Amino acid sequence: MKHYAYYPGCSLHATAADYDVSARAVMNHLDISYSELDDWNCCGATALASDSYLFSLLAPARNLAMAGGDKGDMVVACNACYVAEKRALKAFKEGGEWSKRITEGLLRIDKEIDDDVEVLHLLQVLVNEVGLEEIENKAVRNLEGLKLAPYYGCQYSRPETEGIHPESPMDLERLLEVTGAEVLDFNRKTRCCGSSLMSTKEEHALRLCGEILKEADYRDADAIVVTCPLCQLNLDAFQPRVNGLLGSDYRIPILFFTQVVGLALGLDPKALGIGKQLTSCSGFLEKYRKGA
Amino acid sequence: MTHKTRVVRQEDLDPGFFDFFTSLPGGEQILSCIQCGTCSGSCPFANDMDHTPRSIIAMMRAGMVEDVLNSTTPYYCASCYSCAARCPRDINITEVMYLLKNISQVKGKYGSFYSIFGALTRRYGRMFEGELTLRAMLKTDPLKLPGFTPLGIRMFLKGKLKPLPSLIAGRGELQRLYDYAQEAGSVGREVGS
Amino acid sequence: MPANRIGVYVCHCGTNIAGTVDCEAVRDFAAKLPGVVVSRDYKYMCSEPGQEIIKKDIREENLDGVVVASCSPRMHEPTFQKAVAQAGLNSYMMEMANIREQCSWVTEDMDEATEKAKDLVASAVAKVRMNAPLEATYNDITPRALVVGGGVAGIEAALRIADSGYEVVLVEKEASIGGKMAKFDKTFPTLDCAACILTPKMVEVAQHPNIKLMTYSEVEKVDGFVGNFEVTIRQKARDVDLEDCTGCGICSEKCPGKAASEFDEGLSQRGAIYIPFAQAIPNVAVIDRENCLYYNGKAKCQVCAKLCPSDAITFDNEDVLVKETFGAIVVATGFQSFRPEEGNQWGFGKYPDVISGLQFERLTNASGPTDGKVKTSKGEVPKAVAIVHCVGSRDANHAEYCSRICCMASLKFAHLVKEKCKDAEVFEFYIDMRAFGKGYEEFYNRIQEEGVHFIRGKSAEVSCQIEDEGERLVLRGEDTLLGVVREIPVDMVILNTALLPQADAPKVAETFGLQQGEDGFFMELHAKLAPTKTPVDGVFLAGTCQAPRDIPDSVAHAGGAASEAQQLIASGKVKMSPVAAYNEEEKCSGCKICIALCPYDAIEFDEDKGVAVFNQALCKGCGTCVASCPTKAAGIKHFEDEQIFAQIEGVCASS
Secondary structure, three states, X not given: OOEEEEEOOHXXXXXXXXXXXXXHHHHHHOOOEEEEOOOOOOOOOOOHHHHOXXXXXXXXXXXXXXXXXXXXXXXXXXXHHHHHHHHHHHHHHHOOHHHHHHHHHHXXXXXXXXXXXXXXXXXXXXXXXXXXXXXXXXXOOOOOOXXXXXXXXXXXXXXXXXXXXXXXOOHHHHHHHHOOOEEOOOOOXXXXXXXXXXXXXXXXXXXXHXXXXXXXXXXXXXXXXXXXXHHXXXXXXXXXXXXXXXXXXXXXXXXEHHHHHHHHOOOOOHHHOOOOOOOOOHHHHHHHHHHO | OXXXXXXXXHHHOOHHHHHHHHHOOOHXXXXXXXXXXXXXXXXXXXHHXXXXXXXXXXXXXXXXXXXXXXXXXXXXXXXXXXXHHHOOOOOOHHHHHHHHHHHOOOHHHHOHXXXXXXXXXXXXXXXXXXXXXXXXXXXXXXXXXXXXXXXXXXXHHOOOOOOOOOOOOOHHHXXXXXXXXXXXXXXXXXXXO | OOOOOEEEEEEOOOOOOOOOXXXXXXXXXXXXXXXXXXXXXXXXXXXXXXHHHHHHHHHHHOOOEEEEEEOOHHHHHHHHHHHHHHOOOOHHHEEEEXXXXXXXXXXXXXXXXXXXXXXXXXXXXXXXXXXXXXOOEEEEOOOEEEEEOOOHHHHHHHHHXXXXXXXXXXEOOOOOOOOOHHHOOEEOOOOEEHHHHHHHHHHHHHHOOOEEEEOOEEXXXXXXXXXXXXXXXXXXXXXXXXXXXXXXXXXXXXXXXXEEOOOOOOOOEEEOEEOOOOOOOOOOOEEOOOOOHHHHOOOOOOHHHHHOOOOOEOOOOOOEEEEEEEOEEEEOOOEEEOOOOOOOOOOOOOOOOEEEHHHHHHHHOOOOOOOOXXXXXXXXXXXXXXXXXXXXXXXXOOOOOOOOOHHHHHHHHHHHHHHHOOOOEEEEEEOOOOOOOOOHHHHHHHHHHOOOEEEEOOEEEEEEEEEOOEEEEEEEEEEOOOOEEEEEEEOEEEEEEOEEEOOOHHHHHHHHOOOEOOOOOEOOOEOOOEOOEOOOOOEEEOHHHOOOOOHHHHHHHHHHHHHHHHHHHHOOEEEEOOOOEEEOXXXXXXXXXXXXXXXXXXXXXXXXXXXXXXXXXXXXXXXXHHHHOOOOOEEEOOOOHHHHHHHHHHHHHHO
């Protein structure tokens, strides 16, 4: 039985607490063996690299050093953590200048990275390691009738994730199909939501979110299903501001994939943090309940 | 759309900058660029940049230090990696943008979000989103604050905003890593002097 | 008896050698070596006067061995072998020391280079002392050529060889010859109709008394060697008699089995029994067993056989294996087009109006699925068309090389759209405009004058924009000359996709003993001087199977390959190198290790005698068998143990 070092990341302890709650609920229900990585630090996301390049490799490296071995591979739920940790691991594994400095830096704090440690996204764990068959077996509620737009954002499949096309990953679609829901052919599934530039370049980021919401609306999506807390924040919390800027009237629930899978597994919506969204999910839940 | 033309003389250019940048690990990639423009065409924020990503690389190769280090382009990079995924010469333009932000001459003006992020990471060990947003907004555009208050309140009520930061035991380790990074020479030198 | 009147000749090769090696010092060093009676240096040993120096010494000094310290034997071994033979010395009493590619060209240190040159010369001298004169043998050449592939290159090669009076067998994998060119509409820069210029050649092939055409056939195995290749050809079962079928097409019309037409690049359907295209040669139907209802077991069907007015159709025929012998082989197996993968940035495969260059050729072709009209998937005439260069080419993610023809093809497409779609705007996205050939730049100029919008910037992505009326294709790319990003709504996007090696290139390479370069295309013998030859004697390359090229270049290249084949056959006899392995049968223990290891399949086992038998014609002299033989029964002329040890001792002596 494989054990994982669960790395929630800063957002899951705050703005995306419902993601953490639903992720744990799903992992528990699927009997995934995990424990939260002890004393983990912020991975730096994409911000540290813009401030101090080497430190942006060292901070996530500390987490890598604490994972691995019998702690297990690192499992992350946030796309940005996924990119940051993989970036540090790649730099470390490549040998060369940055690798040397990572090793040297970690020595200062008496740590070193286990050569075999891997970084996995929770979506990958569900699809590849637990397997779709297992999830289908454990599913008790059919989400037929619900139209879901799968949205990965940028950093699940880019810059490179092994075995996955950078612009057309299919893991989320395959997972959602197992729930019985109608998975929409969503062209903008890996288009940028604006990421942290929602803070620094708000108007432009709002327009990018607008494009995503527009297509979801056009395709009659009941919800956009995401794999990243920042995408969720931008599309959900800032949805009213998108409407304000574009003069639109979108009211599309933005849910984490763990919440949708949790519903299919028969878990209580409240226990999955559904209802904590700023865009109302009541319409979605109504449809879900009717579907029984 | 107005276009300023000007003459660039060899003495205006700094070939040292080109050598410096291409000597950084990862920086030498820009030598292979064929200026196809795929990066710019893929970039979700290219419309707002003063120079497109491709143009930045061309200017770097020419040694146009002032233009590059004063450009706001790197601060429009959302790290979506679309450019890096599609570049036909396999250049990781996102990383190039990170390197430029480290040596930018306008980092004081545009990079406050990142420097605050870095400071908070070292202080607490984990990101305290409330303080980050507040500080960044106060530094860049305090007048936006009142407009965001309703959103902030809604988020707080939904339990999405923590009032206090979470501290980790290993904060000191992060500070030591940062000190090492400063010593080991992260990125940076006196440019254009 | 060791040679003991040796002449050593140290070449300067201009400054190629003399710039790094002290040639005078090497000359003086060599003069003192045992067996050396004369030692000279000269600026260009391979030149006429240079060779004359050697010949003069052979005659006047009675030399019985020669060492030329110069470039690689790959450059000039034949030159110096001929020179010494002309002066009356056996060619194999000449050794070369490579003091250029392996010495002066790999270091800048003069001391190091000179020392190494001395070692190499000492080694060569030691070896030549142990050499024995050898005589080449000659084999007759079968005066027939095999051409593999019936595209324009294969057709050209077959016709040239056949016209010079030799028999040719042209083997084509598909049911008809014609290749990719048969699909094109117009050709650049003259806008000649492709079919109009190709079909007469195709007919010529069919009717040529010296050409035996084998379509729907593949080369299965090649045995033998230059001058006498024994080739096994598999004639696949067509199920339609070549003589009886009149090409009337009734079978195809009535066939209930359907499949996507390969000739129309998937834009139309064909029957399971079908004639490849209107001008097919042979104009005979073929059954695609995969999609045939009878063969699938889905139905009894056989409607085609029932309706055929000539009774040409029978079922359950077997493939036939045919064995033929040839003196020379020309490989002209062509290329395949890059197919962007699922999820690609241009929406190919996702949006029906994003099409490939070959698909567009079928649209504009009068014999195509739309009778030559350019229409979108909705059946409308497009108002805006984008043409994209470098899809898959010049791309680290797919093919790193440039596919050479796409810039010109793009210009051609732009012209055709302008011609067929009234008032359509055409946007051509390019990185560079490679209009290198005769009349090409002028063609570019002409297209500019037709009002095509040229945007310098690789189109980054095609997406669908949601508008009130529905979805619209939008092309986004940077206009690098203007320095702005452009978003252009279009009705159709034509992708100029890369030319790739054929999917079965590895298998073809193995069959013919060819090498594939890093780009996957078959490797020529010398990139500059021998583009049609291969390292395999008697096997030549024609057309795009060696590298991307356009029609005039393919025809020229094929002419070159044909000339090589003609030259070989005309020479009547092929020289077999005496540097070959032999087996001392008394010492052979019959262990068969050498047979398993021989890379050229040149060794067989004689069951009666219980010994290995070496085919000197196939042997390339690689020495693997010699090295592996446990009883030292195997030996190799010109590289016997004593000779190799002498080389080693020669190198070590000075150090």
